[in-house]
Amino acid sequence: MTKAQAVELAAVTKRYGDALAVDAISLKVKAGSYCCLLGPSGCGKTSTLRMIAGHESVTDGDILIGHTVVNEDPPAQRGTAMMFQSYALFPHLSVAENVAFSLRMKGVGRDQRISRAKELLDLVSMADYADRKPNQLSGGQQQRVALARALMTEPSVLLLDEPLSALDPFLRVRMRSELKRIQKELGISFIHVTHSQEEAMALADLVVVMNDGRIAQAGPPREIYNAPRTPFVARFIGGHNIIEEGGRTITLRADEVSLMPPGEAPESHRAAKVSDIEYRGPDVRVSLETERGEELTAVLGERAFFDRPLDIGSAVAVGWRPEAVHELSAEG
Amino acid sequence: MDTRPRSFYVLAGFFALFLLFLYGPMISVLVLSFQGPEGGLVFPMNGVSTHWFDKLWQGGGQVEIGGALRRSLKLALLVMVLTVTISVLAGLAFRRRFRGATLLLYVAIASLIVPSIVVSLGIALEFRLIDDAIKAIGMDLGIEWIQNDFVSALGPFSSGLGAHLTWTLPFGLLIMFAVFNRFDPAYEEAARDLGATPWQTFRHVTLPMIAPFLIGVAVFGFTLSWDELARSSQVMGADNTLPMQLAAKTTTVTDPEIYALGTATTGGSILLVIMMFTLASLLQRRRQRG
Numbered sequence: 198m199t200k201a202q203a204v205e206l207a208a209v210t211k212r213y214g215d216a217l218a219v220d221a222i223s224l225k226v227k228a229g230s231y232c233c234l235l236g237p238s239g240c241g242k243t244s245t246l247r248m249i250a251g252h253e254s255v256t257d258g259d260i261l262i263g264h265t266v267v268n269e270d271p272p273a274q275r276g277t278a279m280m281f282q283s284y285a286l287f288p289h290l291s292v293a294e295n296v297a298f299s300l301r302m303k304g305v306g307r308d309q310r311i312s313r314a315k316e317l318l319d320l321v322s323m324a325d326y327a328d329r330k331p332n333q334l335s336g337g338q339q340q341r342v343a344l345a346r347a348l349m350t351e352p353s354v355l356l357l358d359e360p361l362s363a364l365d366p367f368l369r370v371r372m373r374s375e376l377k378r379i380q381k382e383l384g385i386s387f388i389h390v391t392h393s394q395e396e397a398m399a400l401a402d403l404v405v406v407m408n409d410g411r412i413a414q415a416g417p418p419r420e421i422y423n424a425p426r427t428p429f430v431a432r433f434i435g436g437h438n439i440i441e442e443g444g445r446t447i448t449l450r451a452d453e454v455s456l457m458p459p460g461e462a463p464e465s466h467r468a469a470k471v472s473d474i475e476y477r478g479p480d481v482r483v484s485l486e487t488e489r490g491e492e493l494t495a496v497l498g499e500r501a502f503f504d505r506p507l508d509i510g511s512a513v514a515v516g517w518r519p520e521a522v523h524e525l526s527a528e529g
Numbered sequence: 530m531d532t533r534p535r536s537f538y539v540l541a542g543f544f545a546l547f548l549l550f551l552y553g554p555m556i557s558v559l560v561l562s563f564q565g566p567e568g569g570l571v572f573p574m575n576g577v578s579t580h581w582f583d584k585l586w587q588g589g590g591q592v593e594i595g596g597a598l599r600r601s602l603k604l605a606l607l608v609m610v611l612t613v614t615i616s617v618l619a620g621l622a623f624r625r626r627f628r629g630a631t632l633l634l635y636v637a638i639a640s641l642i643v644p645s646i647v648v649s650l651g652i653a654l655e656f657r658l659i660d661d662a663i664k665a666i667g668m669d670l671g672i673e674w675i676q677n678d679f680v681s682a683l684g685p686f687s688s689g690l691g692a693h694l695t696w697t698l699p700f701g702l703l704i705m706f707a708v709f710n711r712f713d714p715a716y717e718e719a720a721r722d723l724g725a726t727p728w729q730t731f732r733h734v735t736l737p738m739i740a741p742f743l744i745g746v747a748v749f750g751f752t753l754s755w756d757e758l759a760r761s762s763q764v765m766g767a768d769n770t771l772p773m774q775l776a777a778k779t780t781t782v783t784d785p786e787i788y789a790l791g792t793a794t795t796g797g798s799i800l801l802v803i804m805m806f807t808l809a810s811l812l813q814r815r816r817q818r819g
Binding site: 250251252271272273277279283285287298301303346347349350 | 715718724729737
């Protein structure tokens with residue numbers, strides 16, 4: 198395998214006619230790291246990925262892979278490989294020939310390329326399926342084949358476009374750890390587009406939250422979760438309450454909110470009523486409506502909740518530790 | 530079990546009538562082509578024989594179709610190849626959404642609404658102009674073979690070929706539109722990503738994936754040309770195609786040899802279609818099996 202390469206975007210912009218899809222974003226992804234571009238649909242994350250891959254032209258700005266500006270290079274010369282959302286496995290070719298496709302284009306003989314394909318199929322535990330056709334495989338198997346096919350070009354950066362979105366939830370979690378394992382094993386950079394904050398948290402060294410063609414926040418998962426920069430980021434990654442407090446917009450993690458009987462807690466911050474209770478297994482989600490009309494969510498551990506169970510309509514005092522308060526910047 | 534509503538029987542009757550009109554004539558011709566040696570052009574059958582097929586095969590009867598048959602076959606094959614090639618290339622071009630694409634498409638398709646016989650007449654008129662021009666050039670430059678031998682540029686493989694392509698290409702293009710509409714460009718991007726040149730992408734990815742549909746375009750192109758009469762009528766010059774020969778003969782021939790010919794050519798068409806679709810399903814199966 199080739200060496201991992203860093204990826205750098207310098208004021209990269211993408212316009213489709215009058216529509217601005219990506220608005221001068223700048224980003225550095227360290228060599229060998231796992232980066233997730235996270236955001237709602239239409240936020241520009243896929244356009245960004247496709248520009249890095251070379252399947253979309255750059256309207257303005259520069260894309261660097263390693264120390265080279267690759268704006269004008271065709272996809273195959275960038276040292277990137279892309280895994281498509283639909284996998285795009287060639288239906289008329291066997292699994293082995295799909296994986297060996299890049300070698301075939303280079304004119305490598307059949308025996309040699311098939312044996313190399315088998316090595317990569319081994320890496321994704323698909324060696325037994327080498328002679329099948331793609332439509333005889335399940336979604337998860339197709340994905341492994343697509344991964345092997347992309348890795349065949351020995352990329353220094355692997356680009357993944359919503360790779361797990363077509364899988365059922367159980368398989369998604371399994372393939373997630375598989376992706377992480379392979380990324381560690383190969384040591385190359387992964388850039389992974391997703392709209393699932395859970396996926397991004399689980400996989401990424403660097404989470405890049407995007408909104409409206411801009412980067413709302415980029416940082417390690419813990420930083421994003423504990424210190425969201427804007428209300429948008431806090432809302433999008435979930436588990437946060439956004440409230441006004443003393444003229445500031447603050448966010449409060451739902452698992453930092455504690456509920457007590459009214460009057461019992463001297464330092465309580467809000468009086469509220471329980472508007473909904475959702476049992477979720479490991480924890481219980483309690484929706485609250487404060488006297489000021491704010492909507493809050495508290496997530497309580499299962500045991501903690503049932504030690505002092507609440508009903509819809511119960512009056513409670515809502516409190517939190519002062520350290521749990523995180524101030525948000527107003528924009529976004 | 531539910532009773533069927535009355536509308537079922539009305540519609541079933543209508544469908545039966547449709548089938549009768551569709552296949553009745555073919556069956557009549559098929560049966561009459563096995564008329565006995567003494568039999569005539571209409572029912573009743575006067576014995577059963579292959580006499581008229583023998584006569585057709587040996588030639589020299591009232592129906593002389595050898596030349597027309599070979600000409601029609603060559604023309605239809607040429608039309609088939611050109612229709613497939615041009616439709617695929619045009620279909621690929623239209624995927625790019627270039628400026629004026631919509632207008633160009635309408636121009637290409639709109640000719641379908643012009644009556645075939647008018648198209649045929651028009652092409653013949655155009656070729657008269659071309660003939661005049663060629664003769665004028667021959668005179669001016671003193672080119673001997675034009676002055677002595679040139680009669681007309683009209684012919685099955687010039688004006689005739691053009692006339693047939695005006696009929697087959699719009700259909701071929703429309704089929705390719707439908708095919709490429711459902712073709713996910715991610716396949717081609719994947720090929721490019723894996724280092725394929727544009728030609729390799731076409732050769733190893735696009736073409737194999739659209740191949741089954743191309744067989745459909747090919748069959749369409751062939752059969753449209755093979756039985757085209759109206760568009761052929763004015764543009765074949767001194768030669769006749771098979772449908773033209775048949776049309777001419779129906780008014781003069783007095784024995785069932787013409788039915789034997791009808792049966793033979795229909796059989797040929799059916800055989801061709803079966804062959805093509807067998808090929809298509811073989812391709813499909815090869816794709817599905819390992």
